[in-house]
Each structure stands twice: as C-alpha cells, then as structure tokens.
Amino acid sequence: MIEGILIGLTTALTFQNILxxxxxxxxxxxxxxxxxxxxxxxxALMIPITxxxxxxxxxxxxxxxxxxxxxxxxxxSILLNAxxxxxxxxxxxxxxxxxxQGKAGKAxxxxxxxxFAGGTLSAIYLLFMAPSLSKVSLSFRSPDYFALxxxxxxxxxxxxxxxxxxxxxxxxxxxxxxASVGQDSLSDITRFTFNNMNLTDGISFVLxxxxxxxxxxxxxxxxxxNDPTSAAxxxxxxxxxxxxxxxxxxxxMYKTIPRSSVIGFLIGxxxxxxxxxxxxxxxxxxxxxxxxxxxxxFGKGSVNGLSAPETANNAAxxxxxxxxxxxxxxxxxxxxxxxxxxxxxxxxxxxxxxxTNPEIFWSIIMSMYIGMVILLILNLPLIPYxxxxxxxxxxxxxxxxxxxxxxGIYVMSFNxxxxxxxxxxxxxxxxxxxxxxxxxxxxxxxVLGGLMEENLRRSLLLSNGSWEFLWDRTLTACILVTTIxxxxxxxxxxxxxxx
Amino acid sequence: MKxxxxxxxxxxxxxxxxxxxxxxxxxxxxxxFVIGGGAGGGWDGTARGTGEALTKAGLLxxxxxxxxxxxxxxxxxxxxxxxxxxxxxxxxxxPLVLRSITRHKGYVKGNGTLSxxxxxxxxxxxxxxxxxxxxxxxxxxxxxxxxxxxKQDPSSVKMAGGSVRGSMDHLIGxxxxxxxxADPNAVQYIPYxxxxxxxxxxLSGETQIISTGLGELMGARDQVRIIGITAPSRVSDxxxxxxxxxxxxxxxxxxxxxxxxxxxxxDAERSAxxxxxxxxxxxxxxxxxxxxxxxxxxxxxxxxxxxFLEKQTEEMTALMKxxxxx
Numbered sequence: 143m144i145e146g147i148l149i150g151l152t153t154a155l156t157f158q159n160i161l162x163x164x165x166x167x168x169x170x171x172x173x174x175x176x177x178x179x180x181x182x183x184x185x186a187l188m189i190p191i192t193x194x195x196x197x198x199x200x201x202x203x204x205x206x207x208x209x210x211x212x213x214x215x216x217x218x219s220i221l222l223n224a225x226x227x228x229x230x231x232x233x234x235x236x237x238x239x240x241x242x243q244g245k246a247g248k249a250x251x252x253x254x255x256x257x258f259a260g261g262t263l264s265a266i267y268l269l270f271m272a273p274s275l276s277k278v279s280l281s282f283r284s285p286d287y288f289a290l291x292x293x294x295x296x297x298x299x300x301x302x303x304x305x306x307x308x309x310x311x312x313x314x315x316x317x318x319x320x321a322s323v324g325q326d327s328l329s330d331i332t333r334f335t336f337n338n339m340n341l342t343d344g345i346s347f348v349l350x351x352x353x354x355x356x357x358x359x360x361x362x363x364x365x366x367x368n369d370p371t372s373a374a375x376x377x378x379x380x381x382x383x384x385x386x387x388x389x390x391x392x393x394x395m396y397k398t399i400p401r402s403s404v405i406g407f408l409i410g411x412x413x414x415x416x417x418x419x420x421x422x423x424x425x426x427x428x429x430x431x432x433x434x435x436x437x438x439x440f441g442k443g444s445v446n447g448l449s450a451p452e453t454a455n456n457a458a459x460x461x462x463x464x465x466x467x468x469x470x471x472x473x474x475x476x477x478x479x480x481x482x483x484x485x486x487x488x489x490x491x492x493x494x495x496x497x498t499n500p501e502i503f504w505s506i507i508m509s510m511y512i513g514m515v516i517l518l519i520l521n522l523p524l525i526p527y528x529x530x531x532x533x534x535x536x537x538x539x540x541x542x543x544x545x546x547x548x549x550g551i552y553v554m555s556f557n558x559x560x561x562x563x564x565x566x567x568x569x570x571x572x573x574x575x576x577x578x579x580x581x582x583x584x585x586x587x588x589v590l591g592g593l594m595e596e597n598l599r600r601s602l603l604l605s606n607g608s609w610e611f612l613w614d615r616t617l618t619a620c621i622l623v624t625t626i627x628x629x630x631x632x633x634x635x636x637x638x639x640x641x
Numbered sequence: 642m643k644x645x646x647x648x649x650x651x652x653x654x655x656x657x658x659x660x661x662x663x664x665x666x667x668x669x670x671x672x673x674f675v676i677g678g679g680a681g682g683g684w685d686g687t688a689r690g691t692g693e694a695l696t697k698a699g700l701l702x703x704x705x706x707x708x709x710x711x712x713x714x715x716x717x718x719x720x721x722x723x724x725x726x727x728x729x730x731x732x733x734x735x736p737l738v739l740r741s742i743t744r745h746k747g748y749v750k751g752n753g754t755l756s757x758x759x760x761x762x763x764x765x766x767x768x769x770x771x772x773x774x775x776x777x778x779x780x781x782x783x784x785x786x787x788x789x790x791x792k793q794d795p796s797s798v799k800m801a802g803g804s805v806r807g808s809m810d811h812l813i814g815x816x817x818x819x820x821x822x823a824d825p826n827a828v829q830y831i832p833y834x835x836x837x838x839x840x841x842x843x844l845s846g847e848t849q850i851i852s853t854g855l856g857e858l859m860g861a862r863d864q865v866r867i868i869g870i871t872a873p874s875r876v877s878d879x880x881x882x883x884x885x886x887x888x889x890x891x892x893x894x895x896x897x898x899x900x901x902x903x904x905x906x907x908d909a910e911r912s913a914x915x916x917x918x919x920x921x922x923x924x925x926x927x928x929x930x931x932x933x934x935x936x937x938x939x940x941x942x943x944x945x946x947x948x949f950l951e952k953q954t955e956e957m958t959a960l961m962k963x964x965x966x967x
Contacts, residue, residue, distance in 0.1 A: 186681030190693070193933060283847045325713070328832045329806045330743070330966065339712035339719065413841040465837075469844065470860030472837040479681040481837075481860050486933040492863030555679070555710040596834060603831055604799065604847060 146496065147269070150504025153198050154512060159505065162195075162203040163513045167520060170210015174226045175218050177352055178550025181211040181227065182476040189483050197487035198502045202509040204480050209261060209459045209510065212417060213517045216253040216452055221246060221531050222543055224356030228347055228589075229417035229458070232425045232451035234355060235300070235582050240443035244381050246529040251385035251522065252445060253452045256399060258518045260453035263403040264410070264460035265510040272507075275461075276468040276493065278411050284600040285611040287414045289621035291594035294419060294586070296628050297426025300440045300447075301580040310583045313574075317587025320345055320567075327596040328603070340559035347418075348554060350588055352547045353564045354581045358571035360543045363536060365576065382533060383526035391445045394436075398428060398449040406454025410461025413473035414597070417458040418589055424454030430628055441582070460510060467491050467503060670702040672914075673729040675721060677714030684714070687898045688732040690930040691766060691918070698924040700917050715740070715755055722759050725903040730763060730914065734898040735809055738953050743807075743967055757950055761906045764915045765899035765941035765949065766922070767931070771813030771871040772855040772882065776844055777864055784869040784888050787850055788821040791828065799829045801848035803836035803857060807966030810839070812957060813871060813894055814852030815964055820890040826964050840865070854896055855879060859935060871895070878935050895939060899946060915942040 153159060173184045185204050192200035215230035220237035233253060240249040268275075282290075295314075302310035323334045324344025335341040387395070402424040409420035428450035429440050440447045465471040470491040472478035484491060495503050531539070551560050571581065605611040613619045672695070674688040685708065692704030709717040714736065721731045741756035775781045781790070791798045802810030811832070815825035831848050833839035836857035843851040844864055851858075855870055859878070867882035871894035875884060885892040900918065902911055919940050921927050931938065941949055961967045 183680045186685065190689075280841065280845045283845050284842070325805065327805065327834055330808065339715045342712045342715065343710070414838055465841070469841075469864055470862070471840050471844070472835075472860070473841075475681065478835070478837060482681075482686075482934075485859055485935060490862060491860055494863055556708055557711045557716060559711065600831060600833070603829070606796065 143269075146500055146504045147508070149500050150506075150508035153501045153505035154202065154508035158195075159199055159202050159509065160512065162199050163206050163509050164516055166203045166206020167210040167213075167513050167516045170207040170212075171214030171517065171520060173207065174211035174214025174216075174230070176550060177218060177224045177226050177356065177546055178348060178552075178554045180348070180476075180554075181208045182474075182479055183554075184211070185476060185483075186479050189479070189486070192483060193486065197484065197489050197499070198505045200483065200487065201480065201502060201506055204483065205463070205506055205509065206513050208476055208480070209456060209513060210517060212455050212459045213254075213257045213261070213521070216257065217250060217521075217528060220249045220253060220448075221529070222356060223359045224543060224547065225351055228351070229421055229455040230452075231351055231355075231418065231585055232421040233448065233455070235425060235441055235451070236439075236444045236447035237452075238359075239441070240448060241529075241532060243443055245384075245443070246532050247381075247383045247385045247525050248387060248391075249443075249448060250525045250529060251387055252391070252395065252448050254518060254521045254525070255387070256395065256402075256449040256452035257456045258514050259395075259399045260403045260406060260456035261460060261514040261517075262511060263400070263453075264407040264457035265507055265514070267404075267407050267457075268460055268463065268507050268510075272464055272468060272503075273493070273496070275411050275464045278408065279413055279465040279469060279471070281617065282412050282414065283615065283618075284597045284604060285615060285618040286621065287412075288594060288597040288601055289612075289618045289625070290409075290415065290419075290423075291590045291597065293621055293625045293628075294423050294426060294590045295594075296625060297422055297429065298583045298586055299632055300426065300429045301583050306578075306580060309579045313579055313581070313583040314587040317584035318591040320350060320584075321588045321591040322595070327592070328599050338559075340557065340563075344592075345563065346554065346560070347589060349551055349560055349564050350567065351585060352551055353567035354571040354584055356543055357547045357564065357568035358575055358581070360540045360547075361568060361572040362575045363540060365572070367536070383529045385522065385525050394445045395449050398446045399453050401431070402428060402450040402453040403457040406457030407461040409454070410458030410473075411464045413465045413471050414593075415458075416462065416474050417455040419593070420458035420461075421451035421455040422586055422589065424450045441580070463506065467495055467506070468493055671728060672701055672704050673726065674704060674706045675717050675726075675729055675731045676706060676708045677710065677717030677731070677733070679708055679710050683898070684732045684734065686934060687734075687767065690934060690936075691732075691900075691921070694921050694924065694927040694930045695917065697926040698921055700921055700924075713740075718755050718760065721901070721903045722755070725905055727903075730900045730902055731760060732898065733757070733901055735896045735953070738950060738957060739807075739809065739812075739961075741954060742958050742961060757901070760904060761902040761911055762943070762946045762950060763900045763902050763906075763911055764918045764943065765897040765939060765946050766918055767936040768895040768897045768939035769854045769856045769937065770876065771809075771816075771894045771896065772853065772858055772867050773814060773817055773869045773885075774843070774851050774853075774858055774865040774867045775849065776846075777866055779849065779866065781850070781868060782866075783883065784817065784821070784885060784890060787868070788818070788823060790849075791818070791823060795827050796829065798850060799831050799848040801831050801833060801839040801842045801851045801853075803833055803839040803853050805832050806830060807961060807964060808832075809896060810836075810853045811964070812960055813854075814850070815960055816871070816892050816894055817852070817869060817885055817890060819960065819963070820885070820892045824963075825960065855882070856935060872937075876937060878937070897939060897941065897949075899941065911943065918942070 212229050215226035216233045219225040219230045219234035220241050223238040225231045237249045325332050332342050405424045406420040409415045432446050466477045472481045601611045676684050676688045678684045695701040696704050737757050781787050800814045804810050811830050818828050819825045869885040870882050
C-alpha cells in the first residue's frame, strides 16, 4: 500500500494534475452554487475535453468537479435556501435558519470545515479499506435498502416538535404523493400523469426542491414584507461576515464530524443510495444522539444539524468511487458518466484496477486530499464577501433568486412545462408556509418514498409475495429493529416530559 | 464582490447558451440534432459523437445539439412531428419501436400517434447487442445451464434488468427463454431503475442472471460472466462472450441507434443524409469516436432501415403479447 501511495502521490503531484484539481474544484464550486446545473451535466459536457489527457488526469479533473460541486452546493443552501445540488438539501435545514439569524459567515465556515473534514476522512477510509469495501457495496439487497429508507424517515421527527406533528405528517403524505407521479418504477404503467406526456418521467427532485425551498421562500418574503419581525432581522455586516467558530461550536463539531463521516461514507459506498440519502440519514441520526437541549435547536440553526449533513455528503461523494472503481458499478448518474469516460480511456475498472492501473486508482485518492485543501483555501477567504449577499436589499435579491430558480430548472430539461409546474408547486408551498407547514418533511418523503416503494415492491417480487423478507436477513432485521427502537424511545421521552 | 455570484452566473449562462445552441453563420450544410434526453445519456452521446465525427471529417460545416427531455423521449418526437423543423434530425433507438407498439395505452393522445412511422427513418448507425450474464462465482457456465435449472424449478432463476417490465432489458431475456422453449412469461423478471443497480442486484446474490445491453456490462467485465449475447457472431470488443446462436438458441436482437427526419422530408435530402451517415463511418474521425464509446457499427440506410423496423415491430409485438404487457 505504501508503494501505492507513492505512485499516487507522484502522479497526483505533477504540475498538470495539480492544475486539473484546481480547475475541477473551481468549476465544481461554481456549478454547485448554481441551482439546476449539476455535476452530471457538467462532467458529460466535459468528456470530449478530457480525452486529450491521460486517464488519470481526466479522472482527477472529473472527480474534482464532482466533489467541488457538493462542496459548493452548500453556499446557496445556506444563504438563499436554494440547494445547488440534491446532496446539499439537508444543509439548508439548519444552515438557512442560522444565516437568517445573522450568522451567515459562521454557517458557511462550519459547512466548509465539515465538508473538508468529511472529504478528507473519507479519503483516508478509501485509502485503507477500498479493497474490502467492495464487499460492503454488494452486501445490501433490496429488503435492506427498504429498511434503510424507513430508518431515514425517522429524521422527520426533527420537524415535528411542539404541535407540529400533524402538519409534518401531512407534508410527508404530500411528498409521497408527489413521488408517485410518473411511470411506475417496476411496470411501464403511468400514474397520475393526466395523459400529459410531460409528467410521464415523474417530477424531478431538483424541481420540487427549488419550488418548495427557494421559490416559495422568496414568495413568502414578498408576502411578509411588512411584517415587523422580518424588518428587525437586519444585522451588522461584520457579524454577517464573521467566520469565527467559537470553542463550544468546535467541541460540537469534533463529535459530529467523525460519526457523520462514517455514516456518509458507508451510505455512499452503496450503489442504491448516494449523497442525498447519506446527508438525510446523517441528519436524522445526529438528532438522535445529541443532548435534549441541542435537539430542540434542530431545524432552527443547530451547529450539529448543519455539520452532520455537510460532512456526510462529501464523505458519500468519495464513497461512491468504491463501487465505480472496484466493481465497475455506477451508483448514480454522475458516476455512470465517469465510468463511461473511464471505459472510453480503455481502462477496465474492477478488483484488478490496483494491479493494471495503479496510478489511476491511487492518484484519484491522493488528488482528493489535494482537492479538499484547495477547496478550503478557495472557500474560506471568500466567505465574508459571499455572506454579504444577504445584505443586498431584498428588492434586488428576491428577483435574482426567482430568476435563477427558473433558469436553473429550464437548463436541466429545456422543457417549458417544468417552469409552469415549478411555479404551481411553489405557489401551493407558499400558502402552506404561511400556515406554518414545514417543508423538509415533504422533501424527505419525496426522496425516500420513491426508493422505499421501489425496493419494497422488488423485495416482494423476490420473495414471491411473502413478507418474510423483513426478518429473513440479519441486516434487514437489524436496521428495522434500530428504527423501531428509535421510534419507541422518542415516544417514551415525549410521555415522560408530559408527566 | 457581492456581485461575484451574479457575474459568474451570467458568464455561465452565456457559456451554456453557446454550448447548447451554437450554430455557425455559414448557412449551408449545417445540421441540428434533437436529443430526447439529457446530457450524458445514450442518445446524447450518439448525437454528439456523430456530429463531432461528421464535422471533423469535413462532411458537415457545423453541427448543433439540443437536449429536449420529457416523456421518455416523447417530447422531442412530438416536437419533430408538430414543428417539422428544417435541417434537423432526431436521434432515437429501440424504445421508439416499443413506444409504437404500446401507443394504444393512451397516455399520448391528440396530434399524431408518436410512432416511428410519423417521422422519416434516415438510417440506423450503431447498435448494442443484448447480453445475458451471471456472476463470476455462479455455477451457470452457459445459457443451457440456466434453462435446465429453470425447467427444474422456474422460481430458482430470477432475472434482473435495468428497466421496467416490458422494457428492452426484459425483452432480451424473454427472447432467449422463448428460443429455449420456455414460457417467457413465467420467467421471473426483477426490474431495477438503472443498469448499474441491476448489476449490483446480481452481484449481491439477489438475482441469478441479468439481462441487459452488452454495453452496460463492459464496465463490470471482471465481475460477471457473459453467457450469451444476441449478436449473429461474436463481437470484437468482447471476444470471449459466446453468442446465443452458437449455443443453439436462435435469438438475434440489436438495440439500434439511428436518426430520423421530420415528416415531409424530401427523398433527396433523406438520401443525402443517409449517405453522409454511411460515408462518415469509413473515416478515421469516426473510428476515434466509435472506439472511445465502444460502439458497434451497424449501418442500415433508408428502406433497409424501414424494413428492419417493421420486422422488429412484428417480433416485439408477438413477444409483448405473450408477456402480457400490451
């Protein structure tokens, strides 16, 4: 392995490759910040350029764009409640409230450090365990994925405090309903499309996020413009731009980062999950382990609640390289495009990649360390300036948010219908917001619901319609028991408090 | 500095605009490719690759591309039929035939039937054969082993595929079982939402075989054993993969990719384009693109293409009826 690290370092540290990491990270950050345009599209358009390089360089560039986008996506999540990439949706749960409290710089700094730590730690896991991790990739079957999605749904508890329970549940149902639109995942029957061709592919996740988060937030601000409480929110610029993280917050992060990086990385390694699921799960799990006092702050600007998903999504990003490189299995659209590029280079992924192309395997891992340092250097000094976006008068900022939401959705599909659909959902979401309905449960249910249904029905197919799959495998049973314990524990706590 | 995001975004939208709608001012011999899916997909790669080879080989002054997602490619198809744009061709593949067969299902109504007959088939250019594979550790060594196990206990063989029931992946496997004298409808097909996920399902031991495109399996060649491809003879990119035909199962299936013109395209224009698409395949520029994507050249121009489409429609209709998906 020492030999491998050396090979990786010598390849990754050439001038050209360092330059590519920098270029990749820079573009990735920008792509991540812009809603709609994701790393997959960027990498796909980049492929013709990369064929001029050798495989290692090309892949280093593409990997840089990928984790750069996940790193950069948190900025728009925190500042504008407009997640740039799906993996950073959970970041906005606590990042946006924190920014609204005038601590935008701090929130961005926490996100940057957490991303950095998540990316670096997972690269270490990758370095030491990649060969054996391919087994983890293949250990999950459909019933286990189903159980995992159920576990993920427990994160909804974070938004159902103080009389909000019923509202949160209603939003869950709404999310599940939206997820069921489009072609059924197992047969070719279309559901709830009203004979409209534009709906047969279903509603895209980014569209729902942009409509319920960015757009409806902007519309709510317009409707509440005369609200005295929002006028009082104007804070001093120095406080807004301050990136100082105090000792108490650091202590919290020291605890959150290691556990979230492990969760994120392991979920990332699974071909059927990914960075979005990883960040949701890390967020939910984090809430289960923090103190009662911190728990109350979740969804309202908790340091742990911000750090956990940010660590996890970057860790998951590195983790997704495991099935791609060691098995040739792409777990997401982005890794599928990269796998295609890799094959185009004439490189065969698989367990033998260490032997046949050691320079590729090790140099990607090594470039991740370099990339993380570059991203930190690129992001930290800019935070005080970027944070001042919030000081821009609302009558300029709101139209900009609306503009970028619309263009962001349009460049994804070049389909006008998506714009109308987004506006429609945003208007409904705005009404719901005015009546204090929380949006995160809708998003959680939308993402997890689709996967949950698909895996449940596949499990039933595999077991010939019997429900035994729920306890047939130890792994499934373990995840389900954990879920039940969490729920029971929450109920017990609630009752204890009432008495 | 507070404007930095704005400036960057504007810059990006300019770059984007250019990358998606670049058209040269040299008016003659330009071609616009309409792609019914997003960047990075199979249609996108075919269109951009073909366009690149055509322009680099000097057969075309300029090529422009437009991604138009929606309705599994139906949106782009409807655009071609309704707008009849000039100098524009649409990239399509086997799902177009399947769509033509299932069109009576009714979610597409109004103008046009949205079938390949509503556009002008110019030429099929490349193809991907279907393949059936097992995990390296599997006890199945060839397709006959699978059939034997299936005949002993139909529930012992579960077949994974990267798309829904009635999709191409399902049909490839069903064709093979049908040729082996088994009831294709009794074979348990387990759908996944992408080829990669189906592969993961196979390797996790959840299913015993996978039925998908050969191209999907190329990345995981070290993990799987391909026990039968639907090609007439072995292919150079995977020389150790036996055909189903050589094992005594008369199955041939190709997932073609080709180009279509808007309705009303003149015969002269159609022939000229078909010739161009054929000529380009003899150039080194095409070979570069082809090798990079591991495509199989299957050039099938004009009337030959139409005959092929008719035959595929006939075969697939019969099979899909047996499977009960139509």
